[in-house]
Amino acid sequence: MNLESAVKYFSPKSLSITTESPCTADDRLTATDIMGALGMATAKSQFGMALFFAKVDLSQEAKEIAIAELTRYALTQAPKYLGKSVSGRQLGMVVKILAQAAYAEYVNSPDADKECPVCKGAKKINGIGCKHCKGTGLVKNRCQCHGSGKVIDQVRTNKTGVLTEKICSRCNGKGFFKIPSSVAYRAVSSIVTELTQSTWSRRFKPLLDHLVIKCEIEENFANSTIKKVTK
Ligand SMILES: [Zn+2]
Numbered sequence: 567m568n569l570e571s572a573v574k575y576f577s578p579k580s581l582s583i584t585t586e587s588p589c590t591a592d593d594r595l596t597a598t599d600i601m602g603a604l605g606m607a608t609a610k611s612q613f614g615m616a617l618f619f620a621k622v623d624l625s626q627e628a629k630e631i632a633i634a635e636l637t638r639y640a641l642t643q644a645p646k647y648l649g650k651s652v653s654g655r656q657l658g659m660v661v662k663i664l665a666q667a668a669y670a671e672y673v674n675s676p677d678a679d680k681e682c683p684v685c686k687g688a689k690k691i692n693g694i695g696c697k698h699c700k701g702t703g704l705v706k707n708r709c710q711c712h713g714s715g716k717v718i719d720q721v722r723t724n725k726t727g728v729l730t731e732k733i734c735s736r737c738n739g740k741g742f743f744k745i746p747s748s749v750a751y752r753a754v755s756s757i758v759t760e761l762t763q764s765t766w767s768r769r770f771k772p773l774l775d776h777l778v779i780k781c782e783i784e785e786n787f788a789n790s791t792i793k794k795v796t797k
């Protein structure tokens with residue numbers, strides 16, 4: 567069993583396990599087995615489990631735990647990356663911004679919201695509601711390929727007469743776009759006012775990238791723990 571099937575055993579609002587499973591992914595396992603397995607996996611990898619449940623949007627509590635854990639981890643990595651460029655209260659605030667930005671990139675998907683590119687999140691243009699985002703200030707982070715990552719290969723389709731698809735070159739087949747790091751740069755430079763673009767790229771951006779990878783590693787770890795204990 568992997569995390570995706572384990573999700574079915576969780577009640578959506580809290581991080582607790584429900585014994586009335588809607589559909590049993592694996593008939594060999596009883597609810598008790600699964601509760602035991604998830605309990606053990608959570609004990610071994612609370613961070614990874616929280617990340618995963620936050621990602622599938624099951625729990626607000628999981629999201630808070632995940633960001634708090636990531637912030638704590640980021641603080642341990644900060645000296646190596648940031649050196650003496652920030653310290654004290656500033657450091658705490660910067661690390662929090664970077665952890666939040668890394669989390670946003672980790673959960674990023676075609677269904678994630680992003681700032682409306684037309685009104686820049688302001689919801690209105692010259693006092694009139696923005697038409698592009700219907701006045702919400704947000705749009706889905708979906709590529710023009712409708713988030714599928716595939717587009718029709720016109721050349722091949724014309725040549726062969728068979729409808730052929732190819733990987734979308736706009737999003738590289740992901741179906742959505744990376745959150746530009748300029749968003750985090752702007753937030754950090756509101757705290758570290760003297761921050762230059764080159765210091766950002768040399769010190770802060772690598773820490774941000776490292777945090778996104780850390781999330782993926784932790785999720786994989788939780789996933790392999792689940793697989794191991796339910797084997
Ligand atoms: Zn708009």
Ligand SMILES: [Zn+2]
Nearest residue numbers: 709711734737
């Ligand atoms: Zn695309």
